[in-house]
Amino acid sequence: MTEIERYYAPASLEQAVDCLQEAGGVTVLAGGTDLMPQKNAGRLKPQRTLMNIRGIAELRGVELSGGEIRIGALTTITDLLENPLVRQHLPQLIEACNHFASDQIRNVATLGGNICNASPAGDTLVPLLVLDARVDLVSRPEGRMLRRGLPVAEFFVGPGKTRKAPTELLAGVTIPLPPENYLGRFFKFGTRPALDIATISIGFGGILEGGVLSRVRVAFGAVAATPVRASHTEAALEGRPLTEATIAAAAAAARDEVTPIDDVRASAWYRKELIHNMTKRILDHVAHA
Amino acid sequence: MSVSEKPRFIAQESLIGTRVTKMDAPEKIEGKTRYIHDISLPGQLHAKILRSGRVHARILSIDTRAARALPGVHAVITAADVPDQRPIGVVRDHLPLKGDRVRSLRDEIAAVAADTEEIAAQALSLIEVEYEDLPLLANPEDSQKPGAPVLHDDHPDNVAMRFEYSHGDVRAGEAESDVVLEDTFKLHYVTHCCMGVSGIIVEFDASGSLLMYSNTQVPFLHKREFADYLGMDPSRVRIIQPPIGGGFGSKLDIYPFEVICVFLARAAKRPVKLLFTREEEFLASPTRQPVLLTLRSGCKKDGTLTFRQVHTLHDNGAYTSWGATTPFVMMQTFSSLYRVPHCDYHTVAVYTNNPYAGSFRGYGNLQATFAIEQHMDMMAEAIGMEPLEFRLKNAQDAGEVTGQGMSFKSCGFKECLTTAAARSDYSRKRRENLEQRQSGGPVKRGIGMASMLHVGGGAKIYPSDGCGTILKLDDFAHVTLITGASEIGQGSETVLSQLVCEELGLPMSAVTVVNNDTAITPWDVGVHASRTTFIAGNSAIGAAKKAKVKILAAAAKKLECAEADLDLRGGWVIRAASGEALLDLPRLLRSLHFSDKAELVMTTFYYEPPSVHQDKAFKGDVSAAYAWATQVVEVEVDTETGIVRMNRVTAAHDVGRVLNRLGIEGQIEGGVVMGQGYALTENLLVEMGVMKNPNFRDYKLVTAPEIPEMDISFIESMDGEGPQGAKGVGEAPAICVAAATANAIYNATGVRMFDLPFTPERVYRALAGKSEKLCWKPE
Numbered sequence A: 001m002t003e004i005e006r007y008y009a010p011a012s013l014e015q016a017v018d019c020l021q022e023a024g025g026v027t028v029l030a031g032g033t034d035l036m037p038q039k040n041a042g043r044l045k046p047q048r049t050l051m052n053i054r055g056i057a058e059l060r061g062v063e064l065s066g067g068e069i070r071i072g073a074l075t076t077i078t079d080l081l082e083n084p085l086v087r088q089h090l091p092q093l094i095e096a097c098n099h100f101a102s103d104q105i106r107n108v109a110t111l112g113g114n115i116c117n118a119s120p121a122g123d124t125l126v127p128l129l130v131l132d133a134r135v136d137l138v139s140r141p142e143g144r145m146l147r148r149g150l151p152v153a154e155f156f157v158g159p160g161k162t163r164k165a166p167t168e169l170l171a172g173v174t175i176p177l178p179p180e181n182y183l184g185r186f187f188k189f190g191t192r193p194a195l196d197i198a199t200i201s202i203g204f205g206g207i208l209e210g211g212v213l214s215r216v217r218v219a220f221g222a223v224a225a226t227p228v229r230a231s232h233t234e235a236a237l238e239g240r241p242l243t244e245a246t247i248a249a250a251a252a253a254a255r256d257e258v259t260p261i262d263d264v265r266a267s268a269w270y271r272k273e274l275i276h277n278m279t280k281r282i283l284d285h286v287a288h289a
Numbered sequence B: 001m002s003v004s005e006k007p008r009f010i011a012q013e014s015l016i017g018t019r020v021t022k023m024d025a026p027e028k029i030e031g032k033t034r035y036i037h038d039i040s041l042p043g044q045l046h047a048k049i050l051r052s053g054r055v056h057a058r059i060l061s062i063d064t065r066a067a068r069a070l071p072g073v074h075a076v077i078t079a080a081d082v083p084d085q086r087p088i089g090v091v092r093d094h095l096p097l098k099g100d101r102v103r104s105l106r107d108e109i110a111a112v113a114a115d116t117e118e119i120a121a122q123a124l125s126l127i128e129v130e131y132e133d134l135p136l137l138a139n140p141e142d143s144q145k146p147g148a149p150v151l152h153d154d155h156p157d158n159v160a161m162r163f164e165y166s167h168g169d170v171r172a173g174e175a176e177s178d179v180v181l182e183d184t185f186k187l188h189y190v191t192h193c194c195m196g197v198s199g200i201i202v203e204f205d206a207s208g209s210l211l212m213y214s215n216t217q218v219p220f221l222h223k224r225e226f227a228d229y230l231g232m233d234p235s236r237v238r239i240i241q242p243p244i245g246g247g248f249g250s251k252l253d254i255y256p257f258e259v260i261c262v263f264l265a266r267a268a269k270r271p272v273k274l275l276f277t278r279e280e281e282f283l284a285s286p287t288r289q290p291v292l293l294t295l296r297s298g299c300k301k302d303g304t305l306t307f308r309q310v311h312t313l314h315d316n317g318a319y320t321s322w323g324a325t326t327p328f329v330m331m332q333t334f335s336s337l338y339r340v341p342h343c344d345y346h347t348v349a350v351y352t353n354n355p356y357a358g359s360f361r362g363y364g365n366l367q368a369t370f371a372i373e374q375h376m377d378m379m380a381e382a383i384g385m386e387p388l389e390f391r392l393k394n395a396q397d398a399g400e401v402t403g404q405g406m407s408f409k410s411c412g413f414k415e416c417l418t419t420a421a422a423r424s425d426y427s428r429k430r431r432e433n434l435e436q437r438q439s440g441g442p443v444k445r446g447i448g449m450a451s452m453l454h455v456g457g458g459a460k461i462y463p464s465d466g467c468g469t470i471l472k473l474d475d476f477a478h479v480t481l482i483t484g485a486s487e488i489g490q491g492s493e494t495v496l497s498q499l500v501c502e503e504l505g506l507p508m509s510a511v512t513v514v515n516n517d518t519a520i521t522p523w524d525v526g527v528h529a530s531r532t533t534f535i536a537g538n539s540a541i542g543a544a545k546k547a548k549v550k551i552l553a554a555a556a557k558k559l560e561c562a563e564a565d566l567d568l569r570g571g572w573v574i575r576a577a578s579g580e581a582l583l584d585l586p587r588l589l590r591s592l593h594f595s596d597k598a599e600l601v602m603t604t605f606y607y608e609p610p611s612v613h614q615d616k617a618f619k620g621d622v623s624a625a626y627a628w629a630t631q632v633v634e635v636e637v638d639t640e641t642g643i644v645r646m647n648r649v650t651a652a653h654d655v656g657r658v659l660n661r662l663g664i665e666g667q668i669e670g671g672v673v674m675g676q677g678y679a680l681t682e683n684l685l686v687e688m689g690v691m692k693n694p695n696f697r698d699y700k701l702v703t704a705p706e707i708p709e710m711d712i713s714f715i716e717s718m719d720g721e722g723p724q725g726a727k728g729v730g731e732a733p734a735i736c737v738a739a740a741t742a743n744a745i746y747n748a749t750g751v752r753m754f755d756l757p758f759t760p761e762r763v764y765r766a767l768a769g770k771s772e773k774l775c776w777k778p779e
């Protein structure tokens, strides 16, 4: 077991990235709702420095500017649920937060933590994929602030693995403002209404005009090593009238393109069945909306 | 009680059937209760146990040198350090510390007592054990095959226990049947999930006496067993039970951790405390018996039951606990829930390398009822009779003596059936659901019923089934009720106080209960078999009646009238005929204490129920009364996901009489939720002896939003032997839920599921016909 030698609670983003740059061997602590259980289970070895970033005020909050919604990494799930901008424009994200853990966890769990933990079943990740979100990564090589953006779709590499460098901190996500007539849906299959890890999850976004779908985004959680965009399913829907035949074809494409595994929660076969049946159910609802 | 102004008349008021808040509720809600976790003795050490983590292996070597050398460690013990240890358990097959061989994942190899839990944990990590894996026996069905690994050398056939019961002649019964069904049911692992994890604190006091703070449900049996085990005089063993965070049957046995903690305290010469972690609670506390059950049943066209034949295979796990005797209860359900002229019952409980199954609320009856009540529906369908009518035709009545010798003096079974059916509108909904099976959307509605029979007047498993009470009235007319009955959250102290107050005409505030110290309380056989209210209640009433006689005699003398003219009410001696207040009780008692012939009002009583021990063929009237219930479950099955939502449960219970309405409603609600978990969500996954989900993330207890609406009715059959007419109800509400749910799923979908639990994927597979074993479709 590595001993934590230093506890550091920076007050600004600059101090935080400085620490990442210089110290090496830093564990970033946000809400701790992933970190603590992982440490207690012996799955995570804390590094020499424990850096608590929750004192960095600039990383928390939601703002709209230049046609984009920016959400700070330290924004909690409860913050999201209570935020008028999110409620108005990002229905999938609200739906995901509504099925996220329990009140106690939502009060401390952060969006940034959910993203950096990169679980294939992370509840906010599927909506972020559907919403074309970009992650904002910050580092400070040689004393200058370096920001880079990356589409979330490219951010996840595997379970718990991302393209974030050890010297980078996630500052937040940027989401293009969806248009007025935008339809967003999120579905999480758990065996109970709260406190459950998704067996599968489905995100949908698009515009339905004159019965025809456009700008379609579909993403799935818990059916691959990372949350994934479903390009075949999207192709089966894009530019087509949302008829029964289209829905059936899209649901079949969805079942065929996911690659889930067997684990204690569900078998791969059942996950595929759920993806098929629930994709169909969501599209039925959209067609009748 | 304070002396109040003299009222002229006191109206009669009864506490029986009222809603009395549990005496310990306020302190528990405020978080003030001191559980075992909150107790520390001066100089106390902290213990941890090293478990094998192997399913079946020979131990080649154990090296504890580094652990012993760690600063802060006071004792390290292995089997080699306790040459005097002997096996524990009902059949003495379980050595607390394993020296040469481990038979399950949880097996205890070594234990450490240290200054802190952290040091103890670190010491465990320094112990090195070498193993050689042995072939494992994970499937109970393999245990009887030639060449199967043998778990205990003195049980070469891997059989821990066998039970054979029969009445009548099943072959004759089968010959006269118009319909015969045979099906195999598979029941899974679940565990108690007590909010308070297992724990113990052990101290040898200055005189060498053994003091244990223990969460046991059976303090007097424990005391004897420990004395016997340690070769001590039993009078030098004392058990104090701090408030217990849930029992449900999990604390009926002596477990290795308790014996190990005694060894550690002896070795360290210091008090030692041992508490399980939640993961350890999953791994090393008992489970409900997994059972493979084949039921063959028959009936005539007119709906008369003809016979029943049952074969069950129980997975004991690696050792034998009291839970292996669940067939005692199972066979009662098969032989006597309905009138069945011919019945055979056979159980083999076998050893495997799986978790160690113990006793659990319902004690085999959930498993038996699951099978029998599905067959009742299936036979009704086969002969074209309404399930309700079929059950009513075969249901027991008062006055019946069954083939097993159980004698039903009070029996509200038929009323349970008709009440639950009427209040749920069972017959109409069942028909409508059937009509809508083929039409409509993916979500189907279903309704199903199941009934149960359980002991309700104790169970004579030991030579005695009694309980003692000491009642002590002080000069303020405050009563101390000293009872042998343990409180494990079920509300016994409240109901016992109520019964005493009813006799003595006192308010609930006048009682203090002492019930948790074997050095003070009189003897009792423990909390099990839904016996406490019935047995300890009769005992408390007996003591209160004696006290009342003493008080009235003194009052009669003072008032120069006949005792029969007097009564006690509202803290006063009253004139029985008019309710006129004559003497206030505190003053009367004080004058008794201070008179020249001073007398204290103190009484003792021991109640032994008029039940009998079963004979060798398991026949006999084992309980002084029997409880009945019918529950109707309504579900929605989402056929596209397999999710079963339980919307409503209508329960009708023959409880003899309601004593504390609030308490009994809580008992039923809690039991139904436990049954719901058994039916729908809880599933301890064990693969090749390894537990896959020892945590609350993946072992799914029912959460608040899933709890169904409940409609609870009480059938008051006023049992002649019961305290104020009451019968036991502790286990009853959990028993029917899974069976009724199976019938409801069938009503909704036309698919029969014989294997529990009904978790979404399993239901979905059954609906998809993906698993031959899971589903049964009518031709």
Ligand SMILES: Cc1cc2nc3c(=O)[nH]c(=O)nc-3n(C[C@H](O)[C@H](O)[C@H](O)COP(=O)(O)OP(=O)(O)OC[C@H]3O[C@@H](n4cnc5c(N)ncnc54)[C@H](O)[C@@H]3O)c2cc1C
Binding pocket: A027, A028, A029, A030, A031, A032, A033, A034, A035, A036, A037, A053, A073, A074, A099, A100, A101, A102, A105, A108, A109, A110, A111, A112, A113, A114, A115, A116, A117, A121, A122, A123, A124, A168, A169, A170, A171, A195, A196, A197
């Ligand atoms: C009881 C319980 C229920 C849960 N239920 C759900 C659920 O329903 N759905 C769900 O998706 N998750 C659930 N989780 C998981 C967890 O709550 C979420 O993933 C949460 O969003 C993590 O956020 P956090 O702030 O607590 O992260 P932390 O635990 O503090 O951090 C998680 C990881 O991200 C890193 N990190 C955090 N912030 C940053 C940053 N800004 N820059 C760089 N690295 C960073 C940390 O170093 C760590 O590796 C549950 C957890 C618990 C304990």
